[in-house]
Amino acid sequence: xxxxxxxxxxxxxxxxxxxxxxxxxxxxxxxxxxxxxxxxxxxxxxxxxxxxxxxxxxxxxxxxxxxxxxxxxxxxxxxxxxxxxxxxxxxxxxxxxxxxxxxxxxxxxxxxxxxxxxxxxxxxxxxxxxxxxxxxxxxxxxxxxxxxxxxxxxxxxxxxxxxxxxxxxxxxxxxxxxxxxxxxxxxxxxxxxxxxxxxxxxxxxxxxxxxxxxxxxxxxxxxxxxxxxxxxxxxxxxxxx
Amino acid sequence: xxxxxxxxxxxxxxxxxxxxxxxxxxxxxxxxxxxxxxxxxxxxxxxxxxxxxxxxxxxxxxxxxxxxxxxxxxxxxxxxxxxxxxxxxxxxxxxxxxxxxxxxxxxxxxxxxxxxxxxxxxxxxxxxxxxxxxxxxxxxxxxxxxxxxxxxxxxxxxxxxxxxxxxxxxxxxxxxxxxxxxxxxxxxxxxxxxxxxxxxxxxxxxxxxxxxxxxxxxxxxxxxxxxxxxxxxxxxxxxxxxxxxxxxxxxxxxxxxxxxxxxxxxxxxxxxxxxxxxxxxxxxxxxxxxxxxxxxxxxxxxxxxxxxxxxxxxxxxxxxxxxxxxxxxxxxxxxxxxxxxxxxxxxxxxxxxxxxxxxxxxxxxxxxxxxxxxxxxxxxxxxxxxxxxxxxxxxxxxxxxxxxxxxxxxxxxxxxxxxxxxxxxxxxxxxxxxxxxxxxxxxxxxxxxxxxxxxxxxxxxxxxxxxxxxxxxxxxxxx
Numbered sequence: 001x002x003x004x005x006x007x008x009x010x011x012x013x014x015x016x017x018x019x020x021x022x023x024x025x026x027x028x029x030x031x032x033x034x035x036x037x038x039x040x041x042x043x044x045x046x047x048x049x050x051x052x053x054x055x056x057x058x059x060x061x062x063x064x065x066x067x068x069x070x071x072x073x074x075x076x077x078x079x080x081x082x083x084x085x086x087x088x089x090x091x092x093x094x095x096x097x098x099x100x101x102x103x104x105x106x107x108x109x110x111x112x113x114x115x116x117x118x119x120x121x122x123x124x125x126x127x128x129x130x131x132x133x134x135x136x137x138x139x140x141x142x143x144x145x146x147x148x149x150x151x152x153x154x155x156x157x158x159x160x161x162x163x164x165x166x167x168x169x170x171x172x173x174x175x176x177x178x179x180x181x182x183x184x185x186x187x188x189x190x191x192x193x194x195x196x197x198x199x200x201x202x203x204x205x206x207x208x209x210x211x212x213x214x215x216x217x218x219x220x221x222x223x224x225x226x227x228x229x230x231x232x233x234x235x236x237x238x239x240x241x
Numbered sequence: 242x243x244x245x246x247x248x249x250x251x252x253x254x255x256x257x258x259x260x261x262x263x264x265x266x267x268x269x270x271x272x273x274x275x276x277x278x279x280x281x282x283x284x285x286x287x288x289x290x291x292x293x294x295x296x297x298x299x300x301x302x303x304x305x306x307x308x309x310x311x312x313x314x315x316x317x318x319x320x321x322x323x324x325x326x327x328x329x330x331x332x333x334x335x336x337x338x339x340x341x342x343x344x345x346x347x348x349x350x351x352x353x354x355x356x357x358x359x360x361x362x363x364x365x366x367x368x369x370x371x372x373x374x375x376x377x378x379x380x381x382x383x384x385x386x387x388x389x390x391x392x393x394x395x396x397x398x399x400x401x402x403x404x405x406x407x408x409x410x411x412x413x414x415x416x417x418x419x420x421x422x423x424x425x426x427x428x429x430x431x432x433x434x435x436x437x438x439x440x441x442x443x444x445x446x447x448x449x450x451x452x453x454x455x456x457x458x459x460x461x462x463x464x465x466x467x468x469x470x471x472x473x474x475x476x477x478x479x480x481x482x483x484x485x486x487x488x489x490x491x492x493x494x495x496x497x498x499x500x501x502x503x504x505x506x507x508x509x510x511x512x513x514x515x516x517x518x519x520x521x522x523x524x525x526x527x528x529x530x531x532x533x534x535x536x537x538x539x540x541x542x543x544x545x546x547x548x549x550x551x552x553x554x555x556x557x558x559x560x561x562x563x564x565x566x567x568x569x570x571x572x573x574x575x576x577x578x579x580x581x582x583x584x585x586x587x588x589x590x591x592x593x594x595x596x597x598x599x600x601x602x603x604x605x606x607x608x609x610x611x612x613x614x615x616x617x618x619x620x621x622x623x624x625x626x627x628x629x630x631x632x633x634x635x636x637x638x639x640x641x642x643x644x645x646x647x648x649x650x651x652x653x654x655x656x657x658x659x660x661x662x663x664x665x666x667x668x669x670x671x672x673x674x675x676x677x678x679x680x681x682x683x684x685x686x687x688x689x690x691x692x693x694x695x696x697x698x699x700x701x702x703x704x705x706x707x708x709x710x711x712x713x714x715x716x717x718x719x720x
Contacts, residue, residue: 014634014687020625027618034610039617042640042693043647043659043700058469071648078640078649078659100608108640108693114653121654122640132608137593138545141603160601161268162594164290170543170590172598173272190543193586207543234636234670236681236688 015239029150030104040085053167078110082127100132124215131208140209186213243368252304259283294490299388322506330518343494389500390484394450396458401435495577535585537569638666659695663705
């Protein structure tokens with residue numbers, strides 16, 4: 001807070017919410033590589049939230065997402081990830097013949113779970129994908145390593161380990177070593193051919209990678225913010241970065 | 242899932258030390274969440290991935306995987322388990338629903354229910370399970386060993402003796418183990434006896450044919466259920482068990498003969514006087530053999546790594562896959578337990594994780610993308626920058642509220658509605674920040690939020706800020 005300026009002739013600028021600072025940095029890091037910014041609804045259909053993404057009905061994988069279903073509308077949910085935005089963006093890009101393409105989105109997502117210092121019912125997710133004719137895991141590793149170096153510093157180490165998500169095959173979990181500790185950062189992988197098909201793309205022609213993870217988590221790690229719930233209290237003491 | 246290192250060593254005696262093994266599992270299979278000492282043992286908590294829950298929710302499953310991954314010897318226990326000479330049986334087994342894909346059962350007479358041998362107690366305790374009695378322990382041990390849930394009934398409480406795997410017609414109650422009574426609904430898959438008494442299910446056993454201290458004769462029973470029906474039943478009855486978890490992840494019916502052999506052998510070890518009758522095995526539709534084709538070109542293209550034919554052949558051989566290869570085109574017979582392998586991409590994952598993703602060198606794609614500006618994002622940025630430059634600070638508040646027009650079904654919190662405005666949150670924030678104003682070194686609190694609100698008309702992006710204690714709230718497009 002700039003005390004000298006507060007009574008000066010020009011108004012002192014207000015302070016930004018830390019998640020906005022990070023969102024801008026993330027948009028910047030991906031834009032540099034040719035990603036296009038995408039946005040989409042928070043109240044989603046179960047089609048875009050689950051089934052377009054190859055979640056089978058009545059499958060334990062659905063338990064991975066503690067979902068808020070909307071009362072009185074069996075097909076509506078609060079999105080559990082912004083992969084919904086990515087799916088919509090590629091569906092549109094495919095129709096417009098705009099491939100290869102890459103999209104990035106940062107948005108609020110919701111999980112129906114008890115809150116504690118690392119869990120919150122709402123948080124921000126950063127999500128994106130790149131689709132072309134030969135986009136491989138090597139590209140995925142390059143792009144996400146670039147991103148975490150931009151966000152957490154050039155000396156951060158990034159690692160990729162086996163994982164599972166219904167919408168990617170192969171699936172990889174991204175880990176970053178920050179201040180001597182390996183931390184789980186996001187999920188990623190090559191987009192499952194069923195997902196490509198569901199958004200109207202031909203998996204014989206196209207392949208690509210997708211990723212998604214919490215933005216709040218990066219902010220907590222980067223600035224040592226101890227409790228995820230602090231982000232949503234409307235408390236200006238948080239705006240110090 | 243809790244996995245005992247010493248237990249694994251039965252099957253893979255050449256496994257590396259626990260620390261090294263833990264790293265290998267993490268980098269090539271699944272995350273090891275914890276590795277804790279337990280006496281002379283180490284217990285891993287492995288987060289088995291949902292696509293491998295078919296074959297890895299067991300010690301043998303993990304051991305088999307490790308033997309292939311590390312190219313070390315797997316000790317097959319089958320020959321060790323001597324099949325007792327069995328006698329003809331009068332037990333009848335009927336499957337009357339397509340939700341049960343196989344059922345094998347056998348009568349064992351002259352058993353004695355009592356405490357378990359020490360090694361059994363130790364094994365169960367190592368993975369956090371409690372010893373109950375020798376027979377029940379045998380069923381649990383077998384499940385954690387080979388991954389197949391199984392039941393034991395008291396033969397003298399089973400009418401017939403007959404097992405009828407059927408669906409409930411509804412309007413029926415069942416008392417489950419542990420004494421909880423639940424209403425069964427139409428379509429639930431139930432194991433009935435010959436007089437249609439419900440004695441077991443895929444999610445939990447019942448008390449009607451439960452063992453007691455006087456039990457002399459038993460029925461060993463092992464089924465393979467349709468995973469969706471078990472999942473739905475478990476959800477409806479709110480029952481979570483290790484058995485349900487395995488069934489709902491889909492098991493191969495081909496696991497049953499081994500399970501029956503292991504369970505029988507364990508019972509014989511505990512009750513050497515036991516008399517075994519023939520196994521009745523009903524298996525209406527054999528699991529189909531599946532083939533999977535992929536090319537080395539496709540695998541390399543997905544991974545972004547030049548993989549050689551030799552490397553792939555080496556992996557297929559270590560994993561005991563039957564295969565044919567012609568000029569880099571592979572055709573494999575998928576082992577019955579590997580229900581996760583369906584398309585070429587699955588093989589790319591299999592090969593990628595076995596080789597290790599560290600082998601793939603990161604590259605930045607050089608593609609001339611033509612991104613278009615995003616209108617919503619541009620408007621949000623413009624509004625944010627304008628407010629910031631006017632001295633407003635940004636806040637974020639909760640989407641959930643105690644009143645509103647759109648409600649969520651179930652919530653972990655008491656706030657079940659979605660906010661219809663940003664103003665309410667902003668007012669609260671204003672109050673909070675006024676108290677802290679001296680601490681913040683500001684005289685006048687100026688705050689804003691840009692966020693989504695929800696009404697019956699749908700969702701809408703709004704901008705809200707204060708003028709003194711007054712809140713101004715506008716649609717983003719009108720700001």
